[in-house]
Amino acid sequence: MTLALRCRCGQVKGIVSTGRAYVRATCYCKDCQAYARHLGRPDLMDTQGGTDIVAMNPLAVQFTAGEENIAGLCLRKGGLFRWYAACCRTPLGNTPHDGRVAYVGIVTACLAPAEEVDAAFGPAGRVVLNTGSATGEVRGTPVAFVLGGVRIAAGILGAKVRRQTPGLFFNPSGQTLRTAYPLNAGERHAVGLETG
Ligand SMILES: [Zn+2]
Ligand SMILES: [Zn+2]
Numbered sequence: 001m002t003l004a005l006r007c008r009c010g011q012v013k014g015i016v017s018t019g020r021a022y023v024r025a026t027c028y029c030k031d032c033q034a035y036a037r038h039l040g041r042p043d044l045m046d047t048q049g050g051t052d053i054v055a056m057n058p059l060a061v062q063f064t065a066g067e068e069n070i071a072g073l074c075l076r077k078g079g080l081f082r083w084y085a086a087c088c089r090t091p092l093g094n095t096p097h098d099g100r101v102a103y104v105g106i107v108t109a110c111l112a113p114a115e116e117v118d119a120a121f122g123p124a125g126r127v128v129l130n131t132g133s134a135t136g137e138v139r140g141t142p143v144a145f146v147l148g149g150v151r152i153a154a155g156i157l158g159a160k161v162r163r164q165t166p167g168l169f170f171n172p173s174g175q176t177l178r179t180a181y182p183l184n185a186g187e188r189h190a191v192g193l194e195t196g
Pocket of ligand 2: 029030031032
């Protein structure tokens with residue numbers, strides 16, 4: 001089964017093959033909240049400040065249009081690369097720095113329609129991460145959290161064993177296709193991150 005990927009303005013388009021997904025999760029970490037604010041899209045968070053993502057193998061995703069609009073940033077040194085559609089500031093996916101690690105957290109804001117997303121991955125909120133920094137009460141999901149972690153680890157390891165070639169935001173040798181700029185001190189301050 002495939003799902004449509006689309007930025008808000010429709011310039012960036014793609015398809016996601018659901019069979020390569022690891023787990024759907026909602027992240028309440030301060031960085032994900034700061035990122036939504038930086039993009040000017042706090043509306044994409046749930047009422048407790050959570051960002052809904054589907055962790056998957058990068059091979060699951062294929063861009064079909066508007067790839068030139070993709071930009072990247074990094075909130076802190078060593079932090080995740082966060083890729084977004086610069087045309088309308090729609091978050092797309094977050095990755096580690098090393099493209100050889102078969103992981104991308106696709107932000108479900110770029111997947112539609114919602115019913116199909118739920119049908120493919122189950123409803124949001126079954127796995128929650130970093131609830132300590134949620135802006136409201138969120139019940140932890142310890143068992144699902146561990147199982148989700150195992151699925152991600154198994155997916156990454158399996159891709160390594162198969163010597164999967166990096167793709168999506170990376171070239172075959174694992175370097176990024178475009179620069180993910182770090183936020184400067186002013187930008188960090190503006191979204192509530194420490195400026196140091
Ligand atoms: Zn767009
Ligand atoms: Zn997060």
